[in-house]
Amino acid sequence: MTTTTDATANALAALRAKLTGPDPRDGITAVALLRRTRQVATWSTKRDAETTLRDLRLRGLNVDKDIRIQRAVYTQPFQPWVVTRLGEFGETLLMAKDGSWVAGQLLPQREGERGGVWLPYESAERGETIPATFTHLTRTAPYYARAERYRTKSNGSCGRYVRDDDSVALCTCGWTELAYTRPEAQAAARAHRMAVAA
Numbered sequence: 001m002t003t004t005t006d007a008t009a010n011a012l013a014a015l016r017a018k019l020t021g022p023d024p025r026d027g028i029t030a031v032a033l034l035r036r037t038r039q040v041a042t043w044s045t046k047r048d049a050e051t052t053l054r055d056l057r058l059r060g061l062n063v064d065k066d067i068r069i070q071r072a073v074y075t076q077p078f079q080p081w082v083v084t085r086l087g088e089f090g091e092t093l094l095m096a097k098d099g100s101w102v103a104g105q106l107l108p109q110r111e112g113e114r115g116g117v118w119l120p121y122e123s124a125e126r127g128e129t130i131p132a133t134f135t136h137l138t139r140t141a142p143y144y145a146r147a148e149r150y151r152t153k154s155n156g157s158c159g160r161y162v163r164d165d166d167s168v169a170l171c172t173c174g175w176t177e178l179a180y181t182r183p184e185a186q187a188a189a190r191a192h193r194m195a196v197a198a
């Protein structure tokens, strides 16, 4: 499904490509971490990096499509993995463990080199990071009332009794809404996404 958010993101990506030229991550075999900063995270296996990214995404963080898990090199023979994203001005961001980003420049890989050299910006060397991106990701589920049969509305108005086929819509931002049916919950989730996108 293509959402408005996707269309906007695609348009932005196209515009950025025009302004900044090719993605510096293309055509390199690894990110060479010659000057490491404290925040840049490395993972010893690709699977570990994927797990970290998946856990962040369950919370709506760093859902962006252009995020890549790439090989890194620094001291021999250790070849860990890093998570990368392209910044707005062509900079290459490397992910920290908490999902925030460390800004730097990725140089083209020259012949004979084991990777493209990544140089942290001065701000990054001072310890500054860019916050993780956040996306409202909604889902719906059956609402299992269990012992709690009476549910108070979050807006403070009077609540109502919960029926067996009730559904709940949830978002990664913490928003929830109780509905009588699954389609109603899905509609509420759509309405929430549109409200936050507006």
Ligand SMILES: [Zn+2]
Binding pocket: 136, 137, 171, 172, 173, 174, 175, 192, 196
């Ligand atoms: Zn939300």
